[in-house]
Amino acid sequence: MSTTTATPEMAQAVAPVKNYLKQTTTIRSWIFTLDHKRIGVMYLIVSLLAFFVGGMLAEVIRTQLLTPSGLIFHGGGAAYRQYNQVFTLHGIIMVFMVLVPMTPAALGNFMLPLLLGAKDVAFPRLNLFSFYLYVAGAVLAILSTVLGAVDTGWTFYAPYSIDSGSYVVLMVAGIFLLGFSSIFTGLNFIVTIHKLRPRGMTWFRMPLFLWATYATAIIQVAATPVVGVTLLLLIVERVMGIGIFNSALGGDPVLFQHFFWFYSHPAVYIMILPAMGIVTEIITTFSHKTIFGYKFIAMSSLAIALIGFLVWGHHLFVNGQSAELDAIFSFLTFLVAVPSAVKVFNWLATMYKGAIDLKTPMLYALSFIVLFTIGGFTGVVLGALSTDVVLHDTYFVVAHFHYVMFGGAIIAFLGGLHYWWPKMTGRMYSEPWAKFVCALLFVAFNLTFFPQLVVGAHGMPRRYATYLPEYQPYMVASTIGAYLQMIAFLTMAGYLLHSLFRGAKAPENPWGGTTLEWTTSSPPPTENFIGAPEVDVPYDYSLVEYDAAIGSYIRKEPMPAVEQTH
Amino acid sequence: MSEAVSVFGQEEIARKHLAHHFDTPQQQFDSGKLGMWLFLATEFLLFSGLFCAYAVYRAINPQIFRYASQYLDAQSGLINTLVLLTSGFTMALAVRSAQTGRKAVLIVSLLLTMAGGFTFLAIHAYEYTEKYRDGLLWGTLYNPKLQDAKPDQAAIAKPTTADLNAGWQPLNLMAKRGYAVSHSDIAPAAIGPAGVAVAHKPQVGAMVAAMPQPANVQLFFGIYFLMTGLHSIHVLVGIILMTWLLIRTIKNDFGPAYYAPVDFVGLYWGVVDMVWMFLFPLLYLIR
Numbered sequence: 085m086s087t088t089t090a091t092p093e094m095a096q097a098v099a100p101v102k103n104y105l106k107q108t109t110t111i112r113s114w115i116f117t118l119d120h121k122r123i124g125v126m127y128l129i130v131s132l133l134a135f136f137v138g139g140m141l142a143e144v145i146r147t148q149l150l151t152p153s154g155l156i157f158h159g160g161g162a163a164y165r166q167y168n169q170v171f172t173l174h175g176i177i178m179v180f181m182v183l184v185p186m187t188p189a190a191l192g193n194f195m196l197p198l199l200l201g202a203k204d205v206a207f208p209r210l211n212l213f214s215f216y217l218y219v220a221g222a223v224l225a226i227l228s229t230v231l232g233a234v235d236t237g238w239t240f241y242a243p244y245s246i247d248s249g250s251y252v253v254l255m256v257a258g259i260f261l262l263g264f265s266s267i268f269t270g271l272n273f274i275v276t277i278h279k280l281r282p283r284g285m286t287w288f289r290m291p292l293f294l295w296a297t298y299a300t301a302i303i304q305v306a307a308t309p310v311v312g313v314t315l316l317l318l319i320v321e322r323v324m325g326i327g328i329f330n331s332a333l334g335g336d337p338v339l340f341q342h343f344f345w346f347y348s349h350p351a352v353y354i355m356i357l358p359a360m361g362i363v364t365e366i367i368t369t370f371s372h373k374t375i376f377g378y379k380f381i382a383m384s385s386l387a388i389a390l391i392g393f394l395v396w397g398h399h400l401f402v403n404g405q406s407a408e409l410d411a412i413f414s415f416l417t418f419l420v421a422v423p424s425a426v427k428v429f430n431w432l433a434t435m436y437k438g439a440i441d442l443k444t445p446m447l448y449a450l451s452f453i454v455l456f457t458i459g460g461f462t463g464v465v466l467g468a469l470s471t472d473v474v475l476h477d478t479y480f481v482v483a484h485f486h487y488v489m490f491g492g493a494i495i496a497f498l499g500g501l502h503y504w505w506p507k508m509t510g511r512m513y514s515e516p517w518a519k520f521v522c523a524l525l526f527v528a529f530n531l532t533f534f535p536q537l538v539v540g541a542h543g544m545p546r547r548y549a550t551y552l553p554e555y556q557p558y559m560v561a562s563t564i565g566a567y568l569q570m571i572a573f574l575t576m577a578g579y580l581l582h583s584l585f586r587g588a589k590a591p592e593n594p595w596g597g598t599t600l601e602w603t604t605s606s607p608p609p610t611e612n613f614i615g616a617p618e619v620d621v622p623y624d625y626s627l628v629e630y631d632a633a634i635g636s637y638i639r640k641e642p643m644p645a646v647e648q649t650h
Numbered sequence: 651m652s653e654a655v656s657v658f659g660q661e662e663i664a665r666k667h668l669a670h671h672f673d674t675p676q677q678q679f680d681s682g683k684l685g686m687w688l689f690l691a692t693e694f695l696l697f698s699g700l701f702c703a704y705a706v707y708r709a710i711n712p713q714i715f716r717y718a719s720q721y722l723d724a725q726s727g728l729i730n731t732l733v734l735l736t737s738g739f740t741m742a743l744a745v746r747s748a749q750t751g752r753k754a755v756l757i758v759s760l761l762l763t764m765a766g767g768f769t770f771l772a773i774h775a776y777e778y779t780e781k782y783r784d785g786l787l788w789g790t791l792y793n794p795k796l797q798d799a800k801p802d803q804a805a806i807a808k809p810t811t812a813d814l815n816a817g818w819q820p821l822n823l824m825a826k827r828g829y830a831v832s833h834s835d836i837a838p839a840a841i842g843p844a845g846v847a848v849a850h851k852p853q854v855g856a857m858v859a860a861m862p863q864p865a866n867v868q869l870f871f872g873i874y875f876l877m878t879g880l881h882s883i884h885v886l887v888g889i890i891l892m893t894w895l896l897i898r899t900i901k902n903d904f905g906p907a908y909y910a911p912v913d914f915v916g917l918y919w920g921v922v923d924m925v926w927m928f929l930f931p932l933l934y935l936i937r
Binding site: 202203204206207208210267271272274275276278279280305306308309310312313314316317320324325326327328330333334335336339343611 | 669670671672677680681682684685688689691692693695696697698699700702703706707710711714788789790791865866868869872873875876880
C-alpha cells in the first residue's frame with residue numbers, strides 16, 4: 085500500500101517529463117535530431133512546402149486553360165515549351181516530393197512507433213539520413229529548375245528525355261536521391277515492425293495503419309531500386325551516350341517505359357496504401373465500433389502490394405506491346421480492384437450500426453471513400469483494352485489519376501493530419517472551420533476534375549497548351565474549381581497555424597481512439613511512452629469512455645486483479 | 651556464445667553499443683541484420699534492371715552478343731573470379747575472428763580481403779584499358795581498331811526474312827497473327843546492313859571465327875561497361891568499408907559481444923561476390 089501512494093509523489097518530485105517539442109528547443113537539436121517524431125515533423129514541413137509550390141503550378145496550368153488559345157502561354161514555340169515545363173514540374177513535385185514522402189515519411193515516421201508501442205524506429209540515424217537525402221534531392225530539383233526547367237513530362241520518356249535541351253540529368257539525379265530516401269524509409273519501417281514490437285503486440289494485434297505501412301514499405305524496398313537503375317541509365321545515356329534507350333545506337337526506347345512503370349505503377353500504391361490505412365483508423369475510431377474484417381483489411385493491403393507489381397504493362401497498351409501481353413496486363417489490372425473493393429466494403433460494414441461521430445477526420449474519410457471509388461471505377465475503364473485505346477492520353481486519364489491521387493491519397497492524408505494533429509502538436513483546431521474547408525474541398529475537387537472526365541471522354545488530349553473552343557465551358561468550370569481549392573487550402577493553412585499558437589490544449593485522447601498513441605500524452609514525450617505500453621486487442625471500444633470533466637476519452641478502470649497480474 | 655560474453659569487459663562493450671530504443675543487444679543485432687539483408691535485396695534489384703536489359707537485348711539481338719563477347723578476355727575474367735572467391739573466404743575468416751575475438755587474425759584477413767579487392771580492380775582496369783585501346787567502347791565511341799574485328803564483306807549475304815525473325819520470337823508470333831510487323835518499330839537499328847549471318851546454329855567455335863560483324867555491336871559493350879562498372883563501384887565501396895572496419899578493429903571496438911559491423915560488411919562482400927558470379931558467365935563465357 086505504501087508503495088502505491090509513494091509512486092505519484094516521487095513522480096512529482098522528479099521534474100515532469102517534457103514532451104518531444106519542449107525537451108530541447110535549439111535549432112541544432114532539430115536538425116541533428118534522431119527522434120522519429122521530429123524527423124516526421126520536418127518531413128511534414130518540407131513536403132507541405134513542396135505541396136504549396138506544386139499547387140501554385142497547378143493554378144498556373146488551370147489559368148492557362150481558361151481560354152482555348154491559352155491565357156498565359158500563347159503564340160507557339162517557346163511559350164508552349166514553358167507550358168510543358170510548368171506541367172512537368174507540377175507532376176514531378178507532386179509525385180516525387182509530395183505524394184511519395186508525405187504519408188509514409190511524414191505521418192508514418194511520426195505515428196509508426198507510437199502505434200506500435202516502440203520508442204523509435206529501428207535505425208534513427210538512417211532515418212535522419214533519409215530525410216537529408218530527401219532534402220538533397222529537392223535541392224537538386226530546384227537547381228535544375230533554375231538552370232533550365234525540365235520539359236519532358238514527369239515520366240521522362242525516352243527518346244525525348246535524351247534529346248531535351250533542359251537540365252534532365254540534374255533533375256533525374258535529384259529524383260534518384262529521393263528514391264533512395266524512400267528506400268531507406270521503407271527498410272527502416274519493415275525492420276521496426278519486425279523487431280521492435282513490444283511484448284503483447286502480435287502481428288494481428290497491430291493497428292491496420294501499420295499493416296498498410298508495412299505493405300507500403302515492401303513496395304518501397306522492392307520497386308524503388310529499379311527506378312533507381314532506370315534513372316541511372318538515363319543519366320549515363322545523356323552523359324556518355326551509352327545507347328541503351330537510343331534506337332539510333334541499337335537501343336530500345338520502349339524498354340525505358342517498361343523499366344519506368346515497373347516502379348511507377350507500384351509507386352501509386354506507395355501513395356494510396358498508407359492513405360487506406362489512415363482511413364481505416366479514422367472510420368473505426370469515429371464509428372466507435374470495432375473494425376469489420378480485420379484480417380481481410382490487413383491481407384488486402386499485402387495483396388494490393390503484390391499484385392501491384394504485375395500490372396505495369398497497362399501503361400503500354402498502345403505502345404507496341406503484343407496483344408497477349410495486353411490481355412494479361414488488363415486481367416491483372418482488374419484483379420487489383422478486388423482487394424481495393426474488399427477494403428471499401430469493410431469500411432462500410434464498420435460504419436453500419438456504428439455510433440458515427442461526424443468530426444473533421446471522419447468527413448475526410450467519407451469523402452475519400454466517394455472520390456477513391458470514382459477513381460477506382462475510372463481505373464477499371466482505363467484497364468479495359470478497348471476503352472483504353474480510345475481514352476489513352478486524354479484528360480480522362482488526368483482526371484482518373486487526380487481522383488485516385490488527390491481524391492484518394494491527399495484527402496486521406498488531410499484526414500490523417502486532422503486526426504493526429506492534436507497528438508502531434510498538442511493543440512486542437514477549430515472544428516467548424518475545418519468542417520467548412522473539408523466540404524469546400526470536396527465540392528471544389530469535383531468541380532475541377534469531373535469536367536475533365538467528360539472532356540477526356542470527348543477526346544480532349546492531355547498536355548497541350550491549347551484546345552478546341554467547344555471544350556471551353558468544361559475547362560472554365562475546372563479552373564473555377566481549382567481556384568476554390570486554393571481558397572480552401574489557404575483557409576486550412578490559416579486555421580492550422582492559428583491552432584498551433586492559439587488552439588486549445590489537446591487532451592490525451594480527444595476522439596476515443598483505442599490504439600496505443602492515444603494512451604500517451606499529447607504531444608508525446610521523447611521516449612513516446614512512460615514505462616512499457618500495455619498492449620490489448622485493438623479496436624475494443626468498450627475499453628474507453630468519455631470523461632466530460634477533462635473533455636477526453638479515458639481508459640475504463642481495469643479490474644484490480646488484472647492490474648496486480650501486470 | 652554465453653561463455654564469450656562472460657569474458658571480462660565484454661558485457662560493458664555490449665552495453666556501450668546498445669542504442670536507447672532497443673531492449674537487448676541481441677534485438678539490436680537482429681534488427682541490424684534484417685536491415686542489412688533488406689538493403690542487399692535492394693542492391694540485387696538495382697542490378698536486376700541491368701540483368702533485365704541484358705536479357706532483353708540478348709533475346710532481340712543474339713548475333714551481337716555472340717559476336718562481341720569473343721572480344722572479352724575470359725582468362726582475366728577467370729583470374730578475377732578466383733581472386734574474388736578467395737577474398738570471400740578471407741572475409742568470412744574476418745567475421746569469424748571478430749566473433750572469437752582474435753584481433754590479429756581479424757586485421758590480417760581484412761587486409762587480405764582488401765588486397766583481393768584491389769587486385770580485382772587492377773585486373774579490371776587493365777581490361778578496360780585494352781578495350782579503350784581497341785576502341786571497343788559504348789555508343790558513339792565504338793570504333794574497333796582490331797584487324798580481325800572488321801567485317802568480311804564477301805561473307806555478308808542479304809538477310810532473309812527468316813533470318814531476321816529468328817532473333818525474336820514474339821515478332822514471329824505477331825506476324826503469324828496478321829499484325830503488320832516491322833522490325834524498325836521495335837528494335838530499328840538491330841538490322842543493319844550486316845544483318846544476322848547465322849540462323850542455322852553451326853558449331854560455336856567455327857561460327858565465331860567466320861562471323862561477320864553485325865550492326866550495333868556497341869550495344870554489347872555498353873551493357874558490359876555498365877554492368878562491370880556498377881559492380882566495380884561496389885567493390886570500391888567494399889574496400890572503403892573495410893578500411894573503416896580496420897580502423898575500428900585497431901581501436902579495439904570489436905569483440906565477441908559486438909561484431910555487427912564486421913558481420914554486415916561480410917554480407918555485403920558476399921553480395922558483391924555473388925553478382926560477379928553471374929556477370930562472369932553471362933558476359934565472358936556464354937557465346
